[in-house]
Amino acid sequence: MLWNEPNNMSHWDAQLDPDWAIYAKMTRMAGEAIRAEAPSITRVLGGISPIDPEFIQNMARRGTLEAVDAVAIHGFPLDWNHWQLDEWPDKIASVANVTTHPVWVSEVGVSTFGAEEVQEFGLRRTAELILNKAPRVHWYSLYDLPRAWPATTRHREAEGSSYYRHFYMGLLREDGTPKRALRHFTDYTPALGICQWFHFEDHRLDDAVQWFRKLGVRKVRTGLSWADSLRPGAEAWLDRLVRALDPFDVTLTYCFTPDSCGVRADHTSPPQRIEDYAEFCARMTRRYA
Template identity: 75%
Template sequence: MIEAVMLWNEPNNLSHWDFQLDPQWATFGAMVRAAGAAVAAEAEVTRVLGGISPIDPAFLRLLGDHGALDAVDAVAVHGFPLDWNHWPIHEWPARLDEVRAAVRHPVWVSEVGVSSFGAEEVQEFGLRRTAELILERAPRVHWYSLFDLPRAWPATTRHREAEGSSYYRHFYMGLLREDGAPKLALRHFADYTPALGICQWFHFQDPRLDDGVAWLRKLGVKKLRTGLSWADSFREGAEAWFDRQMRALEPFDVTVTYCFTPEHRGVRPHHTSPPQRVEEFADFCARMTRRYAR
């Protein structure tokens, strides 16, 4: 069921990797090298560098200097020009071109989305325009996301309410509202599947899993990106949850993202921390790939 393995998520975003502890990303580069080799030893799957946000070719060149790009088969970018990025949506082709000029790898768009924070019509426009601009320009495009983030759950971001309205946009990225009601953009999504995939993170023991699978089937989705958390692997019942999640996702071509440092294994106790030993993350990647790749 796994067609690709993504190593971390947004490593140049402080919300996902504490580069104040790893200012030149040397530890991150070593971690990718170790994890990439560990995954390759287990299965023939596409290894993808965690999608970068913001889109920064210089950052990719830095990782190339660390040897990290030699351990992956593709790189990925994330873009949200109608919500957080400081560039207009029509620049998508140029942004992809500048990344292609910096690397020899295929360039995936592993997260792209538009919130309905201001108006559902904005998201509706953003979906259709995004598909027009990039669907034929990238080998994988994953729309973020299927579900709105429940308001009772925190968004994975470093600033939280200090971000003002930018923080609250995290909760309105779905095609479905928190109560399950469809938004305006949903009626267009099936026009672009199966070429257009979805990125949907399922949290530990996520009650939305079965409904999510049903909606993905209904929309004709074939390509799905999700995650398995290294931090969650230390929870009681983690193996049973991982098995249930991956069994439910068997109908799809899954890109599984390995990320999030267990607090007790980090340089500091936080999921964004570099690990004390990069080999431990590589071991997690190997175990998950061995268990779920075919």
């Protein structure tokens, strides 16, 4: 997957790329580089949030969709989106109507910010609504985000309750104990996958793999951070991450600009040289695919 939520300011700085021309060209170049390394690998446009058919049409006009094999969407109607849960089939159709590419749901989830019963209901109803509507569905996520780690958003605590919901998206609490919804998850695997982001040298990796096996998960989505790839010890960590996930059908998301490579020193910034991102994607594909 080429980037994460490129139409979300928390993940791509649209002030530096207001019409997404840089993202479109960068993604097209990266898609071509991946195809040169591994022709059979499925290349996915970065999952969009909000769900915006016009963004997909913009990518089509710029030729970006010629360099990917699928597009993806993210939705959280019980937490952040301004639409209702039962609109999921219409949201998928709105994107399917503007492209011939398969439409993946690469992140969908419900927080326990208000009550665990909300997530329990949301999991079951979401699965009923979309598992037969998309070829890939990844539930976000297995673990709650530890409170000591910042959530990846623009304004952090200034976002109020919207920010704190990020810390309650897991089927497991921060300490690894199960929430109510977990007992239903095996009703939907292996069709339903999981999206779990792992931080650099994440202490939860081995336990997560055990939970994936226990839950019957076959499809896993995670990230390979371009920014992390420049850190000391990065090669050993990325090797360990990919090796641990080798038994699963994995979607690797290539994202996060290193400070030293960005137009602005931030992970959301377009790179100074889009060739650097394409080279990173090619290098990771060559090493792991």
